Structure formats: C-alpha cells, structure tokens
Amino acid sequence: MQVSGRTPEEQLEVFRKGAAALASEEELLAKLRRGKPLRIKYGCDPSRPDLHLGHLVVLDKLRALQELGHRIIFLIGDFTGRIGDPTGRSRTRPILSREEIERNAQTYRAQVSRVLDVGQAEIRFNSEWMEQLGVSEFIGLCSRATVARLLERDDFRNRYRSGVPIGLHEFLYPMVQAYDSIALEADVELGGSDQHINLLLAREIQRSVGQEAQVALTLPLLEGTDGVEKMSKSLGNAVGITDPPDEIYGRTMSIPDTILPRWCELLGRPEWSEVDALRKQVDEGRGNPRDLKGALARRLVERFWGSDAANAAEDRFDRLFRRHEAPDDMPEIEVALSGGEGIPVVDLLTRAEFAASRGEGKRLIAQGGVRLDGKPVDSAEAQVEPGQYVLQAGKRRFARIRVREPI
RNA sequence: GGAGAGGUACCGAAGCGGUCAAACGGGACAGGCUGUAAACCUGUUGGCGCAAGCCUUCGGAGGUUCGAAUCCUCCCCUCUCCA
Numbered sequence: 069m070q071v072s073g074r075t076p077e078e079q080l081e082v083f084r085k086g087a088a089a090l091a092s093e094e095e096l097l098a099k100l101r102r103g104k105p106l107r108i109k110y111g112c113d114p115s116r117p118d119l120h121l122g123h124l125v126v127l128d129k130l131r132a133l134q135e136l137g138h139r140i141i142f143l144i145g146d147f148t149g150r151i152g153d154p155t156g157r158s159r160t161r162p163i164l165s166r167e168e169i170e171r172n173a174q175t176y177r178a179q180v181s182r183v184l185d186v187g188q189a190e191i192r193f194n195s196e197w198m199e200q201l202g203v204s205e206f207i208g209l210c211s212r213a214t215v216a217r218l219l220e221r222d223d224f225r226n227r228y229r230s231g232v233p234i235g236l237h238e239f240l241y242p243m244v245q246a247y248d249s250i251a252l253e254a255d256v257e258l259g260g261s262d263q264h265i266n267l268l269l270a271r272e273i274q275r276s277v278g279q280e281a282q283v284a285l286t287l288p289l290l291e292g293t294d295g296v297e298k299m300s301k302s303l304g305n306a307v308g309i310t311d312p313p314d315e316i317y318g319r320t321m322s323i324p325d326t327i328l329p330r331w332c333e334l335l336g337r338p339e340w341s342e343v344d345a346l347r348k349q350v351d352e353g354r355g356n357p358r359d360l361k362g363a364l365a366r367r368l369v370e371r372f373w374g375s376d377a378a379n380a381a382e383d384r385f386d387r388l389f390r391r392h393e394a395p396d397d398m399p400e401i402e403v404a405l406s407g408g409e410g411i412p413v414v415d416l417l418t419r420a421e422f423a424a425s426r427g428e429g430k431r432l433i434a435q436g437g438v439r440l441d442g443k444p445v446d447s448a449e450a451q452v453e454p455g456q457y458v459l460q461a462g463k464r465r466f467a468r469i470r471v472r473e474p475i
Numbered sequence: 476g477g478a479g480a481g482g483u484a485c486c487g488a489a490g491c492g493g494u495c496a497a498a499c500g501g502g503a504c505a506g507g508c509u510g511u512a513a514a515c516c517u518g519u520u521g522g523c524g525c526a527a528g529c530c531u532u533c534g535g536a537g538g539u540u541c542g543a544a545u546c547c548u549c550c551c552c553u554c555u556c557c558a
Contacts (some may be wrong), residue, residue, distance in 0.1 A: 191492060231481095231554045294502090295513090304502090322512040358510045428504085431519060435505040449525065462505060464512070 071473075074136060076100035081115060082132050086334070087284045091268060101253050106138045109254035109282070111245060114149040117172040118307035120263040121258045121368070122290040122299035125334050126258055126469045129287055131184040138256075140189040142180065143248055144173050148241060167307040169193075179310060182372060197251040197421040198244060210243050212276045213269060218242060246270035249282050256283040262298070290334050295324035299467030313369045317381035320365035321389075325357045340367050388464055394442075398458070398466040405474045413440065413459075416469055422461035437462050 074082075075248045079100050084090055099106055110130060119127070134140050171189070179187055218239050219225050219343065227234050242265070249257060249270040258265050267284035274281045289298040292305025299306045303373045307319045323331060332347050349355030362382065370378035387393045401420050405411055414429040423429035430448040432438050438445045439460040440452070457469045 233553060293512095318512060324510095324513055326513085326515090356510055357513080361511070361513080385512085390510090425522060427522065427523090428520085432505065435519065437505045 079136055082107055082136060083256075083285060085132075086129070086287065088288045088379070089264055089284070090286075091271070091284045095281065096256070099283065101413060105254040106133075107141060107253060108133055108138050109141045109249060109252055109257040111145055111248065111259065112168045112176055112256075114144050114172045114176070115177070116301060117175040118301055118308050118310065119176070120299055120301060120308045121249060121335060122292070123304065124309060125287050126185065126260060127180065127183040129285075132189060132257060133256075133350055134184055140184065141252055141254070142176075142189055142191045143252065144169070144176070144191065144193050145244075145248075146193045146368045147195040148244055157171075173362070182309060192252065194248050194251075198247070201247065206243070206247075209247060209273065210240070212273055213243060213246075217237070217269065218265075221262075223262065231379075242266045242269050242271070246273035250274055252289045253279065253367070254282040255280075256285055258285050258287070260289045261286045262289060287297050288334060291330060293319050293323050295327040307368075309372055313373045313377040313381040314384055316372065317365045317378075317385055318370045320368055321361055321385065323361070328357055328361060328364075332360070335364070335368065337367075337371075343367060371385050390421070392463065394458060394460070394466050398468050400468045401472065402470045404472045405454060410453050411471055413438065413445050413452055414448060416452065416457075416459055416471075417461060420459055420465075420469065421465040422459070422465050422467070432461055451463055 076097055080093065080097055080352055084093070090096065099130055105450060108124065108130065130140050136399075139450050146166075149169055156339065173193075177186055179193065179354050219228060222244075224238075226232075226233060242257070246269055248254075250273065255268075259267055264284065264286045267282070267286065271281035271284060291297065292299035292303060293307065294305045297303050297305055299381060301308070307316055311319070317369045320331075328350070329347070332343060336343055340363075343360070343423075346355050346360040346363050348362050350357055365385075366382055369381045373381075388395055399420070401409060401416075403416065403419055413433065414423075414426050417423040417429035417432060423432055429438075433445050436444055436446075440450075440457050442458070442460075452469075454471045454473050457471070459467045459469045
C-alpha cells in the first residue's frame with residue numbers, strides 16, 4: 069500500500085492541524101519520510117460504546133490520516149474492561165462479560181463507520197496479547213515507569229492532592245496501554261489531551277524494550293453542553309452522534325454562548341461556509357450568537373441524519389421554543405376512567421411520565437407549569453372528563469391524552 | 476502495626492440529643508424575561524394524603540433514651556501522618 073502523493077512535509081501539516089500536542093514532529097517526519105503507511109493506534113473503552121461529539125474531534129483526525137493512506141488501528145480494551153474499574157470517577161464502570169464486550173464492539177464499529185472507512189481499518193482487542201502476558205513479565209514492564217511519572221497526570225494528581233482514592237489498578241492501566249502500543253508496533257497514537265501523559269509514557273516503555281517510540285498526537289477535549297466540563301456521557305453534558313435529530317439540535321442550542329467559538333473550532337468543517345461567515349460576524353460583534361448556534365446545530369444534525377432531518381429539527385425547535393407552539397407529533401396516551409366522574413390532572417401527569425410522583429405533579433401545577441389544551445391548570449384538584457386533550461408540562465413536554473369512559 | 480480525620484439527600488457540603496425531610500452551593504425542574512433549551516431574576520426540589528398527619532431516608536447491624544443524622548458497641552469503606 070502506498071501513501072498518498074503528499075510529501076512528508078505536507079502530511080505533517082495534516083497531523084498538526086488542530087492538535088493539542090504532537091511529540092515529536094522530528095520523529096514523525098522521519099517516519100513519514102520512509103514512505104510506508106504508518107500504524108496509527110486509537111484506544112477505545114468498550115464499556116462506553118456511545119460516541120459523542122467529543123470523540124468526533126479525534127475521529128475526524130483519524131479520517132484525515134486515513135485519507136492520507138495510513139493504517140488506522142482501533143484497539144478495543146476488552147481486557148481492561150473485564151477487570152472493571154470500581155474506583156474514582158468512573159466508579160460505575162461495570163465489569164463486562166465477553167458477550168457484552170463483543171456487543172459493545174459491534175456498536176462501536178457501527179458508530180465509527182459513520183465517520184470513517186472501517187473496512188480499511190484494523191480492529192484489535194488487547195486481550196489478544198494481555199492474556200498471554202505473565203505476571204513476572206508485566207511487573208518487569210512496570211519497573212520501567214515510576215509513580216512520580218504517573219502522578220504527573222492531571223487526573224491522578226488532583227485526586228491524590230484532594231484525597232480522592234486512586235486504585236492501584238488505575239496506575240496499571242497506563243502500563244497496559246503502553247504494552248498495547250508495543251504489541252501493535254504503533255507508529256503513532258491518538259487520544260484526547262487527557263491521554264497525553266499516557267501516550268508519552270508508552271513512548272518511554274517502547275524505547276526501553278528497544279522499539280521505536282510512537283508519536284503521541286493529542287487533540288483538544290471538547291467541553292460539553294454545560295460549557296465547563298469536558299464532554300462525557302456520565303456528566304450528562306454530551307451530544308451523542310446517534311442521538312435523534314431533535315436531541316442533537318436542541319442540545320447544541322443549549323450550549324452557553326461562551327463556548328460557541330470553541331465548538332465551531334473543534335467541530336467545524338471547511339465546507340460549512342455559512343457557519344464560518346456567521347462566526348466572523350459574531351466575532352466582530354455584529355451577528356447574533358443564536359443564529360450561529362442554529363447554523364452549527366443544523367450542520368451537526370445534517371452530518372449524521374441528512375439535510376431533511378436537519379430542516380425538520382430546525383422547524384420543530386423554532387416552533388417549540390421560539391414561537392411556543394405545540395408540535396404536531398406528540399406521544400399519545402390513553403387513560404380509562406376507573407369510575408367516578410373525572411380523572412385528576414395530577415394522574416395524567418404521572419401517566420404521561422411528566423412527573424415522577426403525584427407530589428411532583430402537584431408542584432408542577434402549583435408553579436403554573438401545566439396546561440391543558442393551552443389553558444393553565446390552576447388547581448391541583450382539577451379533574452378531567454372523558455375526551456381528548458393536549459397536556460403540556462413546562463415549555464417542551466407535550467402529550468395527547470385520550471380519556472375513555474369506564475367500561 | 477500505631478495515631479488521627481471522615482462516610483449525610485442526584486452531586487459537593489453543613490448539622491453533632493428534640494424546633495431535622497435535614498442549612499448552603501451545584502445540578503435538575505417550573506415561572507418571568509429574552510435572541511435560545513444561553514445569560515439573568517424568582518420559585519420548587521423524599522413518598523402518600525385536600526388536609527391534619529402518616530411512612531421511608533443521614534455507611535451497615537445492634538443498643539441507650541420519652542426522643543438519635545447527632546450518644547454507645549461491633550462491623551464495612553475512604554483519607555492523612557508515622558512504621
């Protein structure tokens with residue numbers, strides 16, 4: 069396989085564009101000059117197969133590198149996944165069975181294929197070599213790293229300082245990761261900037277066993293919809309690439325204006341000229357950030373669902389949130405009267421799952437957040453007779469309710 | 476192994492015998508405003524009940540007391556220092 073006609077220097081530019089760190093350019097250039105496709109490793113966590121926009125930053129880079137003719141290797145950390153990770157931030161990380169990992173890997177593959185050519189990529193599992201590795205050999209490998217070095221990682225350092233427990237196995241994971249690079253003979257490894265230390269550590273370990281060090285390429289971490297924390301499913305600030313169009317559109321619209329430039333920077337694509345134009349206007353203080361946000365949201369939906377879906381998502385959003393009108397499609401719920409002359413509105417709220425308990429439903433009503441056919445419900449004791457109604461809770465939850473006569 | 480500090484609601488964190496369904500902050504939800512599900516302001520935030528009230532909750536299990544998140548015993552878990 070031949071690498072595309074680009075010169076090593078031109079290729080370097082592709083690697084470098086938008087990167088948070090690249091260690092080191094000289095080594096990368098040397099590798100590129102050999103003219104052979106590079107083996108580019110990217111590690112994935114099999115316990116979280118749902119990809120979000122934060123992953124997209126890295127995946128887009130992988131795609132660009134793949135288009136240069138390099139070999140992308142997805143490493144699924146099934147071995148690590150089976151050990152589990154009961155401490156620290158990811159305390160809910162489950163211990164996965166073989167079947168679950170296999171299933172997650174499939175999900176993962178399907179999602180990745182929306183961004184790049186999976187057929188051209190290599191998918192590997194680290195149990196392949198980790199299960200062969202003996203304890204003595206692994207401990208020997210560990211002797212090549214130091215605790216101080218591991219503590220350089222932000223996450224560890226902060227937890228150590230603030231007294232949050234760090235499991236010993238968490239210290240071992242970077243070593244496993246390093247060994248993965250050795251086993252795969254990785255030329256380059258990609259990751260988010262939180263992975264920087266790990267990728268550098270792998271370089272040292274590779275060298276210590278006489279292997280050429282991988283180039284460590286990290287990309288900025290995208291902040292989530294809260295505008296502060298990095299995007300992560302467990303923080304609830306993520307926009308998934310398989311989320312429904314309305315979700316992608318709406319969640320994007322909810323990001324604070326302050327990180328809008330950042331999102332444009334990290335998620336934007338050259339062909340999104342109208343986004344660039346609006347961004348320029350906003351930068352100059354002329355445009356309305358709302359419009360820029362809308363344009364970006366539209367493009368993101370379009371990217372994963374096509375332009376029809378993007379139009380529909382935009383329409384729905386404008387209708388619901390700008391003009392405060394009811395959507396034309398809403399869940400339908402049928403309720404049978406159980407006797408008596410009517411059914412309390414509070415019960416409709418719980419039936420529609422707009423309130424988790426009757427108490428919550430009453431609070432909603434008391435706050436003026438409940439409407440029936442557009443008219444505010446003013447009493448917690450309000451009842452409804454058989455018929456059809458549109459029930460609304462808050463600004464955006466709607467349901468069509470059909471109350472039937474008792475049988 | 477020794478010494479000390481802790482484990483509280485979705486999260487962080489106060490409370491240290493009754494007035495505690497538990498301050499405060501974040502999150503979430505609702506209302507207002509708006510340029511938007513942004514920002515800002517206001518409110519709500521265990522369950523059942525129209526209500527009075529009842530039930531469940533402060534790491535776990537027992538105990539003391541009219542009464543326990545608060546006191547005692549044992550257990551589990553975490554952190555810090557020393558070895």
